[in-house]
Amino acid sequence: MLAAENGRDPRLKAISDAIRVVPHFPKPGIMFHDITTLLLDHKAFKDTVDLFVERYRDMGISIVVGIEARGFIFGPSIALGIGAKFVPLRKPGKLPGRVISESYELEYGTDQLEMHVGAVQPGERTIIIDDLVATGGTLSAAIRLLG
């Protein structure tokens, strides 16, 4: 249960304030949300992980799936906090075993995600962790990989 005040967790504002917004990066028109500034703020970084652990522990979740690259920053800590395994979804050509792949479109280009065959067993409850959703293309590809 989140420690909510007026329906909103008091930690959220500091977390939001710790994320730097860089206009026109990496292309004109993109408002880039830079989480590296959040990582420099120990309390905000820890609160971010804690919020997810508090929300998802005791829910029978056995796998945290993290999306390369920035999902790897938050996902493993959340997995350890809730007592789950961690499964990385990687960019093409990085995983040594047999993989399944999904292509997707980004705000600035196209890309592909891969997962090791057998990393997730049918019926396992999972959560998918990344730093942000923009178009939703990456998250949709991750959901298709798990489906």
Ligand SMILES: O=P(O)(O)OC[C@H]1O[C@H](OP(=O)(O)OP(=O)(O)O)[C@H](O)[C@@H]1O
């Ligand atoms: O909702 P979407 O439009 O799909 O965009 C969100 C995705 O874009 C960013 O990753 P990026 O592909 O830039 O890779 P990186 O984490 O390796 O920098 C971000 O970390 C998300 O994964």
Ligand SMILES: Nc1ncnc2[nH]cnc12
């Ligand atoms: N607006 C944005 N900020 C940071 N990362 C992104 N990835 C895709 N869109 C992004």
